[in-house]
Amino acid sequence: MTRWMRAVAVVALGAVGCTQEQKPAVAKRAELKMVSGSTMEVIPSPGQYPYCMLFTVSEKGIIRQLTMTRENRSIKCDAGKRIYNSSFRVPVEEGKVKAYILFSDQRIQAGSVAQQLYDLRDKPRLTAMDFRLPGSVSVEMLEFTPKPGGEPVTGAVVGTTDIEGAAEGSQTEEAEVEDPGQDLAPPKVTPPPSGGGGGQPTNTETVK
Template identity: 90%
Template structure:
């Protein structure tokens, strides 16, 4: 190899190294904030699609729908404001959960998303391409590990319903905050031992 060829090779390697170093990190579509112990808040970033819905999938395979409304569709989500104007408590005994935020350009029915989440439960990471949903959709996955402690959470009732067609032992728990007395979730199963449910939405939920 001539001296000229060696010089060209060094310059080329240097250019590749600079390109790799300058590669920007992928911006998060939402931020997860710990509100104390087992309580979390999720705040959309700027530039996201206007509607969203929020689910968590625990290490034990329990799927929870956190943005539940009477129409059971996506809700309006504003950048810089916590989703559902709420904090959510995650049961400590379930360990780390994956919080999936679905941003969309239209209101999407949540039941289809819950079923698809169950079908894809063994996949380590999900993207919008994994889901069959109408319109434009993007997905952000965040992780949260609940810890003991935090302020008591009151004011919400959580129903437990089986996802239609799911295997025994898998379930979705829906955080219903808006005029709960008018909503009757199908196939309601009382919590074991007469205790309360593990997930609660609080702090001004609408």
């Protein structure tokens, strides 16, 4: 190789290096903030679809739906405001979690999303193309590693890798949050039977 060819090669490599360094970073659709060791908040970025739902998938394969409402559909999510107007506690014993935020241009039923997350649990990273959902959808995945601090309870378990088909038939409960929004149903108290209960305890039932 001549001296002139070496010089051309050096210039070409330098140009490639500059191009790679100047490549703009992909903007995040949401930001995850640690409030305490095991508590997090998720805040949508500007320019996202108006509705969203939030799930976590832990290292142990446990899937939790954090935006649980009575209708079990995606909720209104405003840019710059924390999702569900709440902070979520992640169980420390379940290890690092992947938080999936699904933004959509319409309200979507969450049940099908839970099942699809269960079916795709072994895929390292998911995009909107992996889901079969109506309308326009975009997906952001953020990671959070909980540390000791706070009560390790949040969300509704909708599936685990230990039980085949758990996501489809599992029981769900409303997400436990620090500042519940108006979407949560108030508890309904069932009075004791008439005619004297003889000290029977009052039953309580939470409306889903």
